[in-house]
Amino acid sequence: MAEFYSLRVNGVDREVVDAQLGESLLFVLRERLGLLGTKGACEQGECGSCSVLVDGELVCACLVLAAAQSGRDIVSIEGIAPAGVSTDVQQAFVDAGAVQCGFCTPGLVMAAHSLLERIVDPTDTEIREELSGNICRCTGYGRLVEAVANVAKTRIALGGNRG
Amino acid sequence: MTVSVPTSVAEAVSLLAAAPDSLVLAGGTDLMVEVNAGHRSLDRVIAVDRIEELRDWSISADRRSLTIGSGVPYSLVMDGPIAELVPALAQASRTVGSPQIRHVGTIGGNLGTCSPAGDTLPVLAALDAQIHLRSVSGGRTVSFSHFMTGVKRNSRQPDELITGVTLPVLPGWQGYSKVGVRNAMVIATASSCLAVDESTRSVRVALGSVGPVIIRCTDAEDWVVGQIDWERRAVDDGVVAEFGQRCGVAARPIDDHRSTAAYRRRAIEVLSARQLRRAFPNG
Ligand SMILES: Cc1cc2nc3c(=O)[nH]c(=O)nc-3n(C[C@H](O)[C@H](O)[C@H](O)COP(=O)(O)OP(=O)(O)OC[C@H]3O[C@@H](n4cnc5c(N)ncnc54)[C@H](O)[C@@H]3O)c2cc1C
Ligand code: FES
Ligand code: FES
DSSP: OOEEEEEEETTEEEEEEEEOTTOBHHHIIIIISOOOSSOOSOSSSSSOTTEEEETTEEEEGGGSBGGGOTTSEEEOHHHHSOTTOOOHHHHHHHHHTOOSSOTTHHHHHHHHHHHHHHOSSOOHHHHHHHTTTOOOSSSOSHHHHHHHHHHHHHHHHTTTOOO | OEEEOOSSHHHHHHHHHHOTTOEEESSOTTHHHHHHTTSOOOSEEEEOTTOGGGGOEEEOTTSSEEEEETTOBHHHHHSSHHHHHOHHHHHHHHTSSOHHHHHHOBHHHHHHHOOTTOTTHHHHHHTTOEEEEEETTEEEEEEHHHHEEETTEEOOOTTOEEEEEEEEOOSSOEEEEEEOSSSSSOOOSEEEEEEEETTTTEEEEEEESSSSSOEEOHHHHHHHHTTOBTTTTBOOHHHHHHHHHHHHHHOOOOOOSSOOHHHHHHHHHHHHHHHHHHHSOBO
């Protein structure tokens, strides 16, 4: 049964047409709305590559029933930075060598942004705990932790002014 | 397929009454995993995550008990006021999955699934939590021991909504410990909750992942109260060791893909002995 509903994604109301109501938000973002930044791997909530924000909370889009999200604010990686422009988090990932194959990067950038919104000056343990829902097979995590710590330091030095 | 998004308990229970085969969807962290794996198909879904009454919690006027809505996510239990009132529940919540899972996963969902590895369940068992259920014909309350009936089985009727749990606020040490292969994102291979009630001088212990249901170690509980020096908050090393062994005897573990029965029993011995020592630090 094909259905019709709308979702607010990255501040824009988007119609989802010809969808099955049982589809996950991950599927709808990628396959219905053409937003390919959010990655899917396990579809079991284990890898975090599908991380998005729903009403400001970091969640796994693969575990969210899209058709029940009307009226909520959904932010995907495309909503964090316009194409061609890097956020301070993205730049710090590149600088620290925290982007290798890049598959985990969108999810980790979402997690890092979400962490730094809540904790301005996270400890090493806080960074590791907050990123613990995101799996990366390439970097060994050290560079990721370093990148997030570098963003926090820079933001503090700039007096809270976001790059 | 239909997806309903009620905003009140009354609305949700009438939707359930009209179609008791509906699936209640809270955080989706158990249900959507099954859907994605192709183990379950969705037909009628009632999404309960916008029912504010379920996402609330309150403390009784005498401050002796706490009622937590079924829709309260782990991230809210982990720290803040609930964590001060029931530290063991906060510790258990903190071990669940990852930040992404804890933002949406709920206590009601842990109860709905009723896996022996559900991390909040040993805490609810140790504290003799009361589970509140509601249908169009009214509400009822059952103790946790009557709620969980087997592996992923509970006494909830198809037309009932789990609305919340009531827990006592106990004076005394309490904690939750879990063994698994790593720190994050791990299903318990064995877990234990120990809670002391200094007002009645009692000790409660409940074990997870070592039986078809959560196991209360009543023999160890009854035995140990007489061995404790309550004034000095002290127990002998020998008592600590025997307490661990008695809890291990209560466990009914099995061999499976996650671990062996022998390892699980040993883990229980170690966890419960450690918890007793933490509760009564003096030798
Ligand atoms: C990656 C990952 C890691 C996990 N790690 C852990 C872990 O470490 N420890 C742990 O205990 N669990 C873990 N889980 C399992 C899951 O997160 C928990 O069981 C969680 O509490 C489920 O809550 P939910 O709100 O997401 O439930 P849902 O998936 O929405 O629902 C689960 C079940 O409960 C029923 N239900 C939910 N709410 C109600 C209600 N109000 N009334 C009636 N029925 C209801 C649903 O119909 C369904 O059968 C993990 C899951 C994932 C995906
Ligand atoms: S695809 Fe969602 S967590 Fe892996
Ligand atoms: S960079 Fe390859 S998975 Fe993280």
